[in-house]
């Protein structure tokens with residue numbers, strides 16, 4: 001099936017559905033939230049019942065995204081109650097926040113144990129890690145999942161109203177770093193300009209996304225910069241935050257609310273002159289989370305992340321491993 005056929009089939013499946021479950025990735029970013037926002041807008045207009053879910057939805061961080069208030073952080077009831085499940089921007093099944101339940105469902109489906117198994121559609125722009133959906137709409141050339149959803153709307157001649165336009169533009173701006181990253185393709189720019197023509201407000205979005213640095217954010221940035229180590233031979237800029245440091249700077253509520261904070265600073269580090277790769281390590285619940293960024297076309301940080309059991313894009317990737325952070329002479333290591 002080519003892309004157009006897949007996008008048409010996805011719309012057929014949505015129109016036929018009676019109860020749809022929408023899933024964005026755990027600890028959602030603006031692209032995940034706005035992808036949910038786009039499909040909620042469509043499903044509302046079709047008067048189909050739905051439940052939109054994302055695990056660890058940060059409180060108050062994305063209220064500027066249309067339909068954000070219709071997304072729940074509470075796990076859905078029995079997955080078999082839905083006839084259609086749409087997974088957005090997740091990269092891998094383990095980022096759905098429902099991995100065990102989905103795997104059980106898929107197993108039952110594959111064994112023919114379900115009379116009416118939910119149909120599973122995946123919309124994504126991450127590289128593939130495994131194939132599990134009935135309809136996999138995966139295009140890593142798209143700058144954001146919302147860019148892919150634009151093609152879905154365009155292909156099916158669906159109306160793009162102001163809410164949808166804002167959602168699509170928000171996802172694009174977020175995943176291209178406001179058109180600073182190299183994934184800012186001519187197609188992405190074209191979609192963005194189409195969204196402006198359909199009523200999306202760039203000044204309103206940027207006011208929320210770029211002029212929102214709080215004092216708390218700056219304190220965390222200060223500590224990350226203090227801990228910064230730079231290897232001039234490899235061009236690796238790395239920093240780390242231990243649990244004690246994070247706890248001294250942020251309350252648990254603030255950590256939830258400022259979910260973007262860590263990814264913002266690692267992007268900033270990758271933009272510094274002479275830096276080829278930026279790495280931020282932080283401790284969380286006995287684990288170390290690593291975020292990797294690069295601005296260089298010849299680098300692929302998803303390969304580095306994969307070595308640590310993670311994944312992502314060429315320019316932005318991450319991993320989580322068990323352990324603690326320890327400083328070395330010009331870098332960091334993870335110890336158990």
Ligand SMILES: [Mn+2]
Nearest residue numbers: 031089145175
């Ligand atoms: Mn994305």
